[in-house]
Amino acid sequence: MAGSGYTRPPPPPPLGEGAAPAPSAALYVANCGPAVGLTHDDIRAAFAAFGEVAGVHGADGSGVRVIVRFREPAAAEAAMSALHGRPCAGLAGRVLHIRYSVPAKPKAPVGGSLPVATSASELGVPGIYLVPDFVTAAEEQELLAAVDNRPWKSLAKRRVQHYGFEFLYETRNVDSKQFLGELPPFVSKIIDKIMSFPGANKCTSKLVDQLTVNEYPCGVGLSPHIDTHSAFEEMIFSLSLAGPCIMEFRKYPKGSWRAPSMVSGTDKDSIEEPQCIRKAVFLPPRSMLLMSGEGRYAWHHYIPHHKIDDVGGQVIKRNTRRVSFTFRKVRMGLCDCEYGQFCDSQSK
Ligand SMILES: O=C(O)CCC(=O)C(=O)O
Numbered sequence: 001m002a003g004s005g006y007t008r009p010p011p012p013p014p015l016g017e018g019a020a021p022a023p024s025a026a027l028y029v030a031n032c033g034p035a036v037g038l039t040h041d042d043i044r045a046a047f048a049a050f051g052e053v054a055g056v057h058g059a060d061g062s063g064v065r066v067i068v069r070f071r072e073p074a075a076a077e078a079a080m081s082a083l084h085g086r087p088c089a090g091l092a093g094r095v096l097h098i099r100y101s102v103p104a105k106p107k108a109p110v111g112g113s114l115p116v117a118t119s120a121s122e123l124g125v126p127g128i129y130l131v132p133d134f135v136t137a138a139e140e141q142e143l144l145a146a147v148d149n150r151p152w153k154s155l156a157k158r159r160v161q162h163y164g165f166e167f168l169y170e171t172r173n174v175d176s177k178q179f180l181g182e183l184p185p186f187v188s189k190i191i192d193k194i195m196s197f198p199g200a201n202k203c204t205s206k207l208v209d210q211l212t213v214n215e216y217p218c219g220v221g222l223s224p225h226i227d228t229h230s231a232f233e234e235m236i237f238s239l240s241l242a243g244p245c246i247m248e249f250r251k252y253p254k255g256s257w258r259a260p261s262m263v264s265g266t267d268k269d270s271i272e273e274p275q276c277i278r279k280a281v282f283l284p285p286r287s288m289l290l291m292s293g294e295g296r297y298a299w300h301h302y303i304p305h306h307k308i309d310d311v312g313g314q315v316i317k318r319n320t321r322r323v324s325f326t327f328r329k330v331r332m333g334l335c336d337c338e339y340g341q342f343c344d345s346q347s348k
């Protein structure tokens, strides 16, 4: 991870095969970190009992794994034999899993930490707008209570509800002939407010007729994707509730309308395209994000699977859950946008 120069060691080899990482002055410590309520200062203080600590750093974005660097390898060895696999009294009795860390390979030019904007103008992706405090804290509680009173559908890592039209994950589309009914009354106020977006009130017919509610547990994100052009019209509104996250936008110059992860069938979102442009924005609870134009049609959006986010050097913990309300309008014909290379209606 940035800062320590050290990283997670490879998995321990089976007995009798290969060698475990040699003892070093840096320890990789799991089950310990800001996401479980232990600050880097707490961790430094607990490990200082074994020798001078040169630094404590997050080992990755999880918030539950750290690198503890001692000045002397002997101190690391002493800490390892005293603390590995045992409850640590100085760290709220947590059982630490410790291995010797290994030097990190130099980072590839892409990847690594990305500056996180706190406004759409700072983000600089055309067509992306962010309105903080779009709803009040009381309205947020009402919306959460309303969806918690309705049945959730469980996906592998998160829960969802669909209104208006069902979203079909296998095809990433909707069946536009299967109308489930009007959007529920508890979102009427939100829809009225959406009309105040620049450009939104130009629409004569209904602005949105489909709502997907996503509930992400802490640490769960969303793979990079472009909402299928033929499924939904241009404007996509997403209201963040209950907890924050960051959203990353990626532009692939040699674009395909499928995310690279879906083409390869691996569903891994760590795939880095060498030339992709990456930008990130912080989505605080109660904010409304509008994706339109180029940002909606030609940039993938992605929520990293982190338990903590680094926003301008400030560590922001994800909440136990984030609930988003994504409002879209189902498209009844083909998409004729000007981003043909990303458009399933226009690609062969
Ligand atoms: O949770 C969000 O804000 C985004 C959801 C999203 O991108 C989607 O449902 O397609």
Ligand SMILES: [Fe+2]
Binding pocket: 225, 226, 227, 301
């Ligand atoms: Fe999306």
